[in-house]
Amino acid sequence: MDSDDLTILFKALYFAAKKHKDQRRKDEGATPYINHPIAVAKTLVETGKVTNVHTIAAALLHDTIEDTHTKPDEIEEEFGKKILALVLETTDKKWQPKPVRKFLQIKNASNKSNAAKQIKLADKICNVQDVLTNPPVKWSNRQQRDYLIWAEMVIKGLRGVNPDLERMFDELIITGKQKFGR
Numbered sequence: 001m002d003s004d005d006l007t008i009l010f011k012a013l014y015f016a017a018k019k020h021k022d023q024r025r026k027d028e029g030a031t032p033y034i035n036h037p038i039a040v041a042k043t044l045v046e047t048g049k050v051t052n053v054h055t056i057a058a059a060l061l062h063d064t065i066e067d068t069h070t071k072p073d074e075i076e077e078e079f080g081k082k083i084l085a086l087v088l089e090t091t092d093k094k095w096q097p098k099p100v101r102k103f104l105q106i107k108n109a110s111n112k113s114n115a116a117k118q119i120k121l122a123d124k125i126c127n128v129q130d131v132l133t134n135p136p137v138k139w140s141n142r143q144q145r146d147y148l149i150w151a152e153m154v155i156k157g158l159r160g161v162n163p164d165l166e167r168m169f170d171e172l173i174i175t176g177k178q179k180f181g182r
């Protein structure tokens with residue numbers, strides 16, 4: 001990784017930190033939102049052994065369009081078309097009702113690029129980890145269990161690109177099944 005790559009990564013980290021600065025996760029400690037994209041990027045690198053700078057930068061940026069007022073043009077201007085394309089691939093259309101978005105994630109997973117599949121795998125890993133260890137305060141056990149069932153359905157379409165990430169996800173699901181008894 002050369003100096004240009006490191007510049008892209010830290011630019012992406014700083015950009016995401018600014019965009020998410022007023023957001024918190026819904027867990028008990030109201031964790032700063034930026035911890036989530038950092039965890040996704042860390043999982044990609046540490047567990048998934050991903051070294052592609054565009055993939056890692058897109059992981060840091062993956063929730064900026066979906067969850068902040070960031071416009072696609074801004075990402076393109078700062079980071080170029082390649083990274084924008086990856087961010088868009090991992091962005092739900094917020095104007096669609098939630099059940100539709102959830103269904104489309106399952107339906108469209110297998111059509112994503114390999115890089116987007118890896119980001120989505122790492123994203124689901126981090127979200128499932130959060131549900132298991134630090135869930136949103138308002139979520140019932142049932143909601144937590146349903147999230148895991150849904151995540152498993154999405155992951156079906158993401159398999160075949162990164163065995164290490166898949167293994168980590170599968171282990172979390174086993175833990176989840178023990179916890180929720182199914």
Ligand code: ZN
Nearest residue numbers: 036062063123
């Ligand atoms: Zn995410």
